[in-house]
Amino acid sequence: MDWIQLWQIASAPDNVPILIMLALVGFYTCYAFKQAFANDRLAAELEADPVMQKTHHRKRFPFQKGWAERVHVWPYLLKIEFLAAIIVTAILIVWSITLDAPLEEPANPSLTMNPSKAPWYFLGLQEMLVYFDPWIAGVVAPGIIVVGLMVIPYVDVNPLGNGYYTYKQRKFAIWTFLFGFLILWVLLVFIGTFIRGPGWQWFWPGTFWDHHRVVHETNRNLHEIFGISGQPAEGIFGAAVVGGYFALGMAAFHVLFKKFANNAYRAMNIVQLLIVNSLFVMMMGMPVKIIARLAFRIKYVWVTPWFNI
């Protein structure tokens, strides 16, 4: 174990925000789930008790006797906002006094930083560069993420769980979103910061970042495994593989979604179903390709003269 190196990485000023981010994301996820489970218990209670259903106003946090339902923004909300501003300012000042923003040597195009890393919040995309060509990792994937996020409200037809924490009433939505956010975004940021060392090689936490380490990875393309060579055979083979992945993936998703999320399935129209299905299968393509690369050393599954996937 090289603890000193681990400490150096963790305490690098620009990496401190990442540690804070990891802690906060963990904390708030738990905080949300605590409230979600409490609400789910209440929902189950009400669901089972037709009398209570009618009389109970179903507020998680009932008003005290004699309290007005609505309060004035001044002072009730503004007081909190003012307090929050003071606390945030105090934290920021202490943070800024104790930790200096990094400043390296002046920019020097002839002296490559190794590893040269994107800002931490983009490290997920940089990590995708290992598995995909830049046009996917740097352009298409972020584009799909942004569009995918924006369509969520239009494809999530579930009328439940609007304005309160719940898990039981929105299982599929919550699993899908958290998988994307926690695994495909936050975890990749973590890997990019703490595990990727010089040459963007994989260093387990605590191993020494050896700048001279040479790894002989022989990556192959999928068509080579099947003994196919030359165009257009490679291109056709790859198109079949990728097309097959989508065909099978979407068929499987369709069957499973219909079975396990039947409410949603019945409420959705064909366009909504297609969008959710294809976005989900695309999202799952990321971990599939990651595993193909890490476990089977496969570089490309589809090679054409114009692009490779």
Add this chain to the structure above:
Amino acid sequence: MATEPTSTESKKDPKSNGNGDDQSLGRKIKEGIDLAKNDPREGQIWTSVIRHKLDDSPRNRSLAVLSNVFLHLHPAKINRDAVRYGFTWGMGGISFYLFIVLTLTGVFLMFYYHPTKGQAFRDILYLRHDVPYGNLLRNMHRWAAHAMIITVWLHMLRVFLTGSYKPPREFNWGVGVLLLVFTMLLSFTGYLLPDDQLGFWAVTVGTNMARATPFLGHEGPFGPQMGMTAFNDVRFALLGGSIVDSNALLRAYIWHCIGLPIVLSVFLIVHFWRIRKDGSISGPAPIKLEHDFKDWAPAKA
């Protein structure tokens, strides 16, 4: 409250000074002293600025919010539950506050910064070592930027987990996604400005991806077929050149200090306006049950 005017005559006819034709200076001075004894909160200056009374009444509490251009983003009254920390985590508000902090510290930094090669790096050294509180200023700007990214992510997480993007708030979620993108782009463009190795290589890595843009990048799929070269593709447009150099620094500077803050502010206005128009924040709402929605409840076999 208001003290009684000392001169009783002045009450009878406000237009007259109550002294007939006495125009002497002594009279004016005496009137001035009388005036000074009045409560300033009754005077013209005060009432022109603050248009409501100050005693603690429900009406004045509402007016305090409604007659203030900054506070009137808020409604006069909200659900008691809506101020519960556990529901919103305050992350949207904190993001906005950090944006204000960044604007202020950023303007101060601009006083010391020249977006030119060579000088830029020296300016940062100057800020760190010579400008009074310059280092604190720079640190605050840096850490507030990182913090804002974290709080915006957390804000999105809570909006998702409370299902607050559901009708009628679909559009505002979309606006939020754009705010997320602009927040990250703002931070990214700022990264280059110190003109040090860290920023230079981060931006090099980042913009190298742009040359792989399909159709629009010279190394992207179908880019060459579209006639893209290193000197006319989308990366060239971003950098103002084919390498990260002085033009790139200037472009990053202008996007960072002018372009993106304006765009972000515009979307923020829409975001806040929409929160109000969509009926304030979504909750904490009463829990719904499956059987409330006949069409939604699972089909009975």
